[in-house]
Amino acid sequence: MADVKAKSTPLLDIRNLRIEATVYPPGEPPKTITLVHDVSLTLEKGKVLGLIGESGAGKSTIGLSSMGYGRGGVRITGGEVILNGRDILKGGKEGFRKLRGREVCYVAQSAAAAFNPAHRLMDQVVEATLLHGRATRAEAEKRAVALFKKLSLPNPETIGERFPHQVSGGQLQRVMTAMALCSEPDLIVFDEPTTALDVTTQIDVLSAIKDAIRDTHVAALYITHDLAVVAQVSDEIMVLRHGRLVEWGGTRQIIKEPRQEYTNALVSVHEIEHAEQKPAATPFLSVKNVTAAYGGGQVKVLKNVSVDIYPGQTLAVVGESGSGKSTLARAITGLLPPEQGSVTFDGRPLANRLADRPKEDLRQLQMIYQMADVAMNPRQTVGTIIGRPLEFYFGMKGRERDKRVAELLDEIEMGKGFVDRYPAELSGGQKQRVCIARSLAAKPKLIICDEVTSALDPLVANGILKLLLNLQEHEKVAYLFITHDLATVKSIADSIAVMYRGEVVRYGSKSKVLTPPFDAYTDLLLSSVPEMEIGWLEKAIKGRRMASAGN
Amino acid sequence: MSSPILRLIAQRIALGILLLLAISVLIFAGTQILPGDVAQAILGQSATPESLANLREQLGLNEPAYLRYFHWLGGVLTGDLGTAMSSGQDIATSIKGRLWNTLFLAFWAAIVAVPLAIILGLIAVRYRNGWVDKLISGLALASTSFPEFFIGYLLVYFFAVKWQIFPAISTVYDGMPFGERMQAIALPATALTLVVLAHMMRMTRAAILNVMQSAYVETAELKGLSAFAVIRKHAFPNAIAPIINVVMLNLAYLIVGVVVVEVIFVYPGMGQYLVDHVTKRDVPVVQAVGLIFAAVYISLNIIADIAAIVANPRLRHPK
Known part of the structure; x- marks a missing residue:
């Protein structure tokens, strides 16, 4: 009945879409929250x-509304979704x-x-x-x-x-x-x-x-x-x-x-300027010819890997999944004892196995993980979580400990009010900050950051990177920064190791690694990072020298 | 079939056989620990030491225990389960008919109970948290919560005494026509069905609900499949391993756990046979029945394990 002109009718016409869900916060009555506020769009x-x-x-909620689908308890409570000329919500x-x-x-x-x-x-x-x-x-x-x-x-x-x-x-x-x-x-x-x-x-x-x-x-x-x-x-x-x-x-x-x-x-999200630091005379941690394997030597995941880490600097380890990045971290921390090779720290060899390392060595190497929420005990408050290494490594108690916890919270740009919060009450970025504070509490020489920004939204990730750089300046802590994201590497690294199938294929200072001529794999990695440029995809595909391992 | 899957299956079977041997040792040892021996039991309190010694010689009871164990085991493996003390009859022959009766009852109870439990489980998932789900769960829970003898007597009261549809006593004999036989087992089979139904149904429901959270279930929903098709085609095949496990556990119960129901309905099966001979302290019979029950239990669990292995596409079709 309405005057429909086939040509001017869009395929999809969403008008004033409102989507709501009922949430059940613990200890409070259920409440209705609005996920999508009167969004309209058309698509030809x-x-x-x-x-x-x-x-x-x-985003996903709006996308799924075009199929009349709501995940979990999500409900479309207002507006119209007109597909091929009819309101599908009816x-x-x-x-x-x-x-x-x-x-x-x-x-x-x-x-x-x-x-x-x-x-x-x-x-x-x-x-x-x-x-x-x-x-x-x-x-x-x-x-x-x-x-x-x-x-x-x-x-x-x-x-x-x-x-x-x-x-x-x-x-x-x-x-x-x-x-x-x-x-x-x-x-x-x-x-x-x-x-x-x-x-x-x-x-x-x-x-x-x-x-x-x-x-x-x-x-x-x-x-x-x-x-x-x-x-x-x-x-x-x-x-x-x-x-x-x-x-x-x-x-x-x-x-x-x-x-x-x-x-x-x-x-403009990823543009952090980070001037490369020159390596000091001697590294404080050296990985020498380390080979490691899973399944009793069956699956070799690290092959003859050697890297050095200098005090107060960042070594970024990049590569695609399965390249052995995280395994390198496990070998350094002793979680996966290397089959060959050694890890030296301050000029002396570290015990291969975690269990054989003295408490002082454990303190010097701390870790932060990709999934901050599973790396924290959900039943402990932020104060307990950050206070734990203070008690464990330094025997701090009572007021002294609380004072230090407050200082650490300050350092990660979170206020005092967070001391009594539980992890579930924090956002993703805040959780990661608490994990950073926990590792800093041990006053380590090295923090291993395993994909710490990968699960975060770009703007939040950016904030975490800036925080890490600030902390490095104040605390003189070194990072081993594991990531698959080259943009992140550019903004934080002093030196870079590119890994491919368990081997380091390119290693050196940031400027050296990122300057041509490239080996085929580094070239593939670098050219695969999407650039905010129309037509980049076609150019990148054309210029490739090797196929990716995922295919 | 690929080799890893065959290796896994062979492993399970070998483990089952080993377990059965261990159990045979336990059964044998257990009966040895009991005070008195077979000779004492046969001759009774008034036996003279001489006649006891003679009988022991005759029965080979003076041999060391391990030798007697191997004699016994050798007999079992060749189908000779020994002689019942109380009646002097060959145990294997008397068990054969009984075992067949028990299997017959268990088979028909299972034929009804297993599909019914799974279908009810699927329906409960389809209407989860609605009144249909709650009704099914409630009834199933009620039927398991009643002791089986109570259910048995209820059935007898209504179906046999009040309405006189089925006999209260399930007498079966050789050469009985199939129809009459079915009528005779109707009540005990119903009682058994009610006992095992809830466990299987609730497990089916829980196992399927568990996979309903998966992304592939959402994919199926977004293809426009009906709610029931999603459950049947996409959720059920991935929930099959835990379901098979609990089904097999209940099948085993139908065979080895029917003692009470058999006694109530005076059904000539293994359970009754066992109870009779326990009261008569007939050790060889108890040993034989114990071993058969253990074998049934272990084989059904092996079948469940193998079915779970075969149901896993990762094992069936390795990379």
Whole structure:
């Protein structure tokens, strides 16, 4: 009845979307919180809209609302979601089921978890197509194989016979994209499809997704927290924060001329200037020709690794997953005793096994982990957590200890009020800060930071990096900084070790390592880091000298 | 089939056999520790020392215990379970019919109970936290909480005494027509079903609910599958290992734990046979029945282990 003109009707038209959830805070009555505040967006056929923002911005929630889906207790309580000219929120459960997997498909962040381990890939890829009667089984399988080819998966004819555990993460992510495309939907929701991948794998998947979108003319909502990634695939970008719209515009405008302060902060996020320090005369910790293995020598994960750490400086260890970065940390701390080689500290060898090291050696080497929330006892207060090393290493008690805890809280830029809080009451960044304070409390010479910013939003991660640099200046502590993120490395390292399959392939001062000529692997790593530049993806793919290990 | 999976299965079977041998030692040792011996038991209080010595000689009781153990074990392995003291009958022959009766009852109880429990579990998950779920859980819990003799007598009171649909006493004999036999076991089978149902149903529910949190369940929902199809096709296959485990545990109970139900319904199965001979202090029979029960228990658990191994695609299809 309404005057619908086919050409001017967008594929997806979300109007004043309001999404709420009921939360049950401990010891308080349940309350309703609003996750998305009256957000509107439109998407034309065949276009890609990037939704970006930090965690809690409501990106995924908005994306899933286009399928009428709410995770957990999330409810769509207001607004309209108009897809192909009708408000899907009025269709009820039956209506949702008809559009899911047919008009709108979903690509999840971790395909490794999103595929059912009990079924073969092909059965899962064609499932929605068959369910909605979009094709016969033979046709659907033919279509799937064609899609596998398009997404440049190896052995496209037979990969469907495999089970999810037999296929690598990067490949699974592409199979999932094929699954979404197989029923020929009008819209695909990509929910952080490359976030869980190594940079070197991410670039392959990203380019496969981009080609597939272009060739099939499907529209897409591309959700991510990485502006550089979304800049490669989107026509338009929408910036969200705390469930509200911040800015919405063309990709070029958002990354080149952001109008909002918050967008500007996102665009310029990683630019920390850190002048490289010259190494001192002698390193205080040397790893010499260390070889380590799991499974009683079966799986060699470190091969003849040698690195030096200088007082008050940062050695960054970079490489993709499985390259042995964390194992190096385990070998240094004695958690995984090396089979060959040695670790010397202040000119004397450290015992190989953790159990054989005196308390003083333990104090000198502290660790911070990627997952701050699982590294803390959820039933202890911040004060107890930070106070524990003070008691353990220095025998501090009572007022003396409390005073030191307060000083440490000051140093990590958190006020006194946090002493009695529990980890669950802190944000991700605050949790990581408490972990930093706990390691500082031991007054160590070296803190090993294992992917400490990887689980954090870019702006929060930036704050943690700045804090670490400040602390280094005051406390003269050295860092062994393990990361897969080269942008982080640039802003914090004094020297860099690039690891590949258990070996150090490039090692030296930051300026030396980051200056050409590069070896093939370092080149691949460096060229795979997304840059906030339209057309970067195509350039990077063209200039590659080797394939990534994830494929 | 690949070699790692065969190796795992062979390992389980070997372990089972080892365990069974250990149990046979325990059973044998246990009966040896008891005061008095078989000769004493046969001849009674009034036996003269001479006749006791003669009988011991005759029965080979003067040999060292380990030799007697191996004699016994050798007999068991060749199908000779010894002779019952109380009746002088060959134990193997009298057990054969009894064992068959017990298996027959257990089989029909299982045929009803296992699918019913799993289907009820699936339905409970489908309507989780709703009234259907609560009703199913409540009834199942109530039926397990009642002692089995109470359920037995309730069934007898209503179905046998009041309405006279089924017999109160489950007499079966050789050559009995199948229909009559089924009618005879209707009540004990129902009682057994009610006893084991809840445990399996609740485990099914818990195991499936556990995987309902997985990302792949969300994927299935976002493909537009109906709620029940999601549970059946995507959740259930991943919850199968714990379900099989608890099913096998209950099957074992149906065979070795039916003593009370068999006694209530006077059903001529293994349980009754065991109880009879315990009261008569017939040690060889108790040994034989104990060993058979142990074998049933261990084999069913091996089957559960193997099924869980085979159900795991990572083991079935290695990289």
